[in-house]
Structures are given as structure tokens and as C-alpha cells.
Amino acid sequence: MIESLKKKLIVSCQAWPGTPFYGDPRLIRAMAESAYNGGAGGIRANGEDDILEIKKNIPLPIIGIYKLPDKGGKTIITPDFESAKKLADAGADIIAIDATIEARPDTEELKQFIHQIKTELGISVMADISNLEEAIRAETSGVDIVATTMAGYTPYTTKTDGPDLDLIESLVKKVKIPVIGEGRFSKPEEVNDAINLRGAHSVVIGTAITAPWEITNRFVRAI
Numbered sequence: 001m002i003e004s005l006k007k008k009l010i011v012s013c014q015a016w017p018g019t020p021f022y023g024d025p026r027l028i029r030a031m032a033e034s035a036y037n038g039g040a041g042g043i044r045a046n047g048e049d050d051i052l053e054i055k056k057n058i059p060l061p062i063i064g065i066y067k068l069p070d071k072g073g074k075t076i077i078t079p080d081f082e083s084a085k086k087l088a089d090a091g092a093d094i095i096a097i098d099a100t101i102e103a104r105p106d107t108e109e110l111k112q113f114i115h116q117i118k119t120e121l122g123i124s125v126m127a128d129i130s131n132l133e134e135a136i137r138a139e140t141s142g143v144d145i146v147a148t149t150m151a152g153y154t155p156y157t158t159k160t161d162g163p164d165l166d167l168i169e170s171l172v173k174k175v176k177i178p179v180i181g182e183g184r185f186s187k188p189e190e191v192n193d194a195i196n197l198r199g200a201h202s203v204v205i206g207t208a209i210t211a212p213w214e215i216t217n218r219f220v221r222a223i
């Protein structure tokens with residue numbers, strides 16, 4: 001499954017409250033189908049309802065996350081085993097978890113969580129990290145993939161204008177598991193750079209493909 005994602009584009013098909021696609025899994029399925037028709041090799045999706053709807057219609061591997069809005073508090077990507085199980089039951093092929101030190105400071109707990117997903121659900125785990133230290137900790141804790149998803153979103157990392165290509169490069173040099181570039185990709189050249197020059201296994205893109213209001217606004221800002 002992980003090997004099948006090599007040098008493929010993964011499209012993150014998610015919607016948030018207050019945006020036009022929120023609340024109807026069929027709209028998310030249409031996003032995923034558009035990605036499939038365009039040649040994407042995988043989908044990243046949020047919550048069991050969207051995953052079920054995508055799974056029964058689109059023949060692509062799904063990276064599942066559980067990041068549903070709570071009442072004003074901070075959300076953590078796939079907070080516990082219960083949420084991971086819901087994703088697995090809905091058909092996720094890989095489960096992504098927040099593996100930042102900010103979200104999961106206790107390394108023993110992180111290890112147990114990863115172990116439980118892998119043994120009880122029989123599913124690979126992708127660690128969403130924000131820096132090199134977290135990637136190494138995730139690898140030694142047993143994850144199968146690391147992704148730069150959280151780079152720029154923890155208080156101790158800097159949000160680069162585009163994707164954090166330097167972080168991708170240093171992860172590829174330091175960890176043995178596949179490295180997925182994720183976060184703020186918006187140009188084909190950046191995808192080429194990440195995969196063909198710096199050795200990323202694949203790249204996940206969300207906003208630049210699945211948020212048409214952002215795409216519109218890029219052009220509006222040019223006027």
C-alpha cells in the first residue's frame with residue numbers, strides 16, 4: 001500500500017465548518033473523484049462519513065484522519081484509539097496521527113498508541129510531524145511514514161511561505177521510512193522539487209486543489 005503511493009500525488013479532500021463543501025460527504029466524494037480523474041494516486045480524508053463515501057466510489061488508497069471540530073478547544077489529528085478504529089472500520093488504508101511533541105509529549109504513550117493501531121487494526125501509521133526531532137521520535141516509536149504536515153503549525157517551528165522543502169530534505173537524509181511532503185504546496189515545481197530532487201516518497205496537497213475560494217482569491221489579489 002505504501003509502495004503504491006511512491007511518486008504519486010495525494011489529494012487531501014477535507015472541508016471545514018463555514019466553507020461550502022462542509023457537511024455533505026457526497027461533495028467530498030466529488031472532490032476525490034476529481035482528484036482521481038486528474039491522476040492522483042491517493043486521498044487524505046477526515047472522519048468516517050467522508051471515508052465511507054469515498055471508499056465505496058473511488059479505487060484509491062485513503063489516508064484517514066480524525067479531526068472533527070470540538071467545542072472551541074484544540075483539535076488533535078486522530079486523538080485516540082477509538083477514533084483510529086472508526087477510520088479503519090470505514091475503510092482507511094493508512095491512519096495519520098499528530099505525532100508532534102506539542103500534541104503528544106509522552107513518548108511511551110505515543111509508542112503504545114502506534115503499537116495498538118498496528119496490531120489491533122492491522123493498519124500502517126503515518127506520523128504528522130513539525131520538525132526533524134519529532135520525525136526521529138516517531139520512527140523509533142514504530143510509525144511507517146512521516147509527513148511534514150505540522151511544520152509551521154507548532155509554536156516552535158516557522159511557517160515557510162511554501163512547503164518546507166529543507167525539512168523534507170533533512171528528513172529524507174535522517175530517517176529510513178518514507179517521507180511525505182505535506183503543507184502549503186501550491187505549485188507543480190514544488191512537487192517536482194520535493195519528489196524528484198529531494199527524495200520525498202509522495203506529496204499531499206489540500207488547499208491549492210480543494211479550496212476554490214482560495215484559488216479564486218489568488219487571482220483576485222493579482223488585480
Ligand SMILES: CC(=O)N[C@H](C=O)[C@@H](O)[C@H](O)[C@H](O)COP(=O)(O)O
Nearest residue numbers: 012149153183184185205206207208
Ligand atoms: C496543519 C493541519 O492541520 N493540516 C491539515 C491536515 O490534515 C489540513 O488542514 C491541511 O489542509 C493538509 O495538511 C494539507 O495541507 P495544505 O492544505 O496546506 O495543502
